[in-house]
Amino acid sequence: MHGLGVNPGDGKVYVATHDGVYRIEAPGKATRVGTSRQDTMGFTVIGKNTFLGSGHPAPDEGGPAHLGLIESTDAGVTWQRHSLAGEADFHVLEYAHGTVYGYDSTSATLRVSTDKKTWDDRARLAAADIEVHPTDPNTVLATTEQGVVRSTDGGRTFRPTSGGTLQMLLAWPTTVSLYAVDPAGTLSVSVDGGNTWKAISTIPGGRPQAFEAVDQRRLLAVTGEGIYESRDGGATFTQLLPLSQ
Template sequence: MTKHFSRPTAAPAAAALTLALALALTACSSSGDSSGGRTPDGGAAAAPSHIHGLGLRGDSLYVATHQGIYTPDADGSPMPVGDRRDDFMGFTVTADGDFLASGHPAPGSGGPADLGLVASTDSGRTWREKSLAGKVDFHALDTARDSTVYGYDSANGLLRASADGITWDDRTALRALDIAVSPADPGTVLASTESGVARSTDGGRTFAPGAGRVLAYLSWGAHDALFGVDPDGVLFRGTGGGADWTRVSTAPGGAPQALTVVDARRLFVATGDGVYESRDGGRTFERRMAVKAAGGDH
């Protein structure tokens, strides 16, 4: 029988999220090795070892990693996109198909230690600076239906928001790992915290205390498609705007690294050994891209 949960009861999940939050508040900028991946012309490329974000443009999957953006080839092997091997900590694809990202430049590439917000209009082949270069490393990014960009500034423990990706407002201080914006209401924002899911209804200016299921990553792909995954990889579907969570299944591959939801049936979860896709609301999964096993640092 399916059970519904409205209060966190699993201390191990909270402890795991606390550890993940601690790791997320430290810089993540070490380089990967040079084995495993391949470039479009068949040459060697750094194999992605940790995933930070997932997104679709059309029907193509894009994976933001510790070593740049990748997309799976026909065999599910990671193909690097473009020449930048930056550590894209935060990543999202807008409704218009633009890529927004943040993080740290690749070792030896020069420039400030924090990318601020960068954007791509050609599926990650080229990038341009938009704002906050050298000032902010967003570990989570999401956009609302009115094009508002929300970014979680992990170094300062602060949610920021921007109407154009250039001028930013500081919203509220909180300790979070991920954020998700309601597709129906641009002012409703959820954040995964070590005490449960925190909810804001005023554009992130204030949040109710975290409560309910302790989750690591959240994604709200459509009005009826709110999902979260806990630190052990257990997938839940949210109702009541995140007030209640129903267990669906356990994602393959171990601890989660990213989650993105397309609609009530289609979603993607990144875990320790790859990116998995479900087309039945998270009940079953098929691996779309393999990655090298890595540690749990976000």
């Protein structure tokens, strides 16, 4: 599983997988949305019933091997191709300040678009995740093998943060609540933009696969054993859906 989020249109959690997009109907129950089994890599919810994605077509679907940027306006039932088909495979997609920030795995490049069609190629770096400041479009963070790095020029250049802590996944719902998950599943929070971290808890289920903050209190995570939710800022987690092995 590569990404997840809550759709404001129905309040449900949606999860992007190697086998299409699924909606969690209730604890322990999920349904694939639509008929496509596309490998949805990058995924983000940007509005009511509106998702952005990337990845690869299903084996029985035609077209180029890389989907580029695709969008659904019916909660994942159908998808339309916007740009970079055959060129980009976004493993991370973020939407903030009316702008798409995408990490293209084919070129290890942060690419940015304000219209979903034309792109500005910015820094090249090996990143597991990217996150954009809630109020400042020029501040972008990325997780790397050297620790969290920060850009103050919209992702054109990056420098190490003073924290130096190895993190894997990020979520930044408010200016004073930057969440991070390390490779072991330890959840931490930073109130100073990633300079220092305070451990909160360990997310159940082993190595994390995806992470999202709906708001300052509600967090979602996918690990090796299931999809988990916290309603108390990460202090405790409950399982929404077990993952079959």
